[in-house]
Amino acid sequence: MTHEPVNEAHEAPEGDVVADMERVRTGDERVDAVIAAIEGLDGQPVDEHVPAFEQAHDELRRALDASPDEQA
Numbered sequence: 898m899t900h901e902p903v904n905e906a907h908e909a910p911e912g913d914v915v916a917d918m919e920r921v922r923t924g925d926e927r928v929d930a931v932i933a934a935i936e937g938l939d940g941q942p943v944d945e946h947v948p949a950f951e952q953a954h955d956e957l958r959r960a961l962d963a964s965p966d967e968q969a
Contacts, residue, residue, distance in 0.1 A: 927960040 918939050920936070931953045938946055 899968075925960060928957065931956050931960075 921932055924934070935948065935953055938949055941949075
């Protein structure tokens, strides 16, 4: 069996990677707002990511714990 050489050089993507990808939407406004907030971390200092993910976790937990008639 022969193997092709692996090109290990990875080019940086051009433009905004998230903008180039299809954005994930769930149809639940609360969850979609959390996703948008996480997407907004691109370009922010890494030390700001942890509190944002903690807040996202809390908001997602509240959305999961809410009854269906409490959907915003």
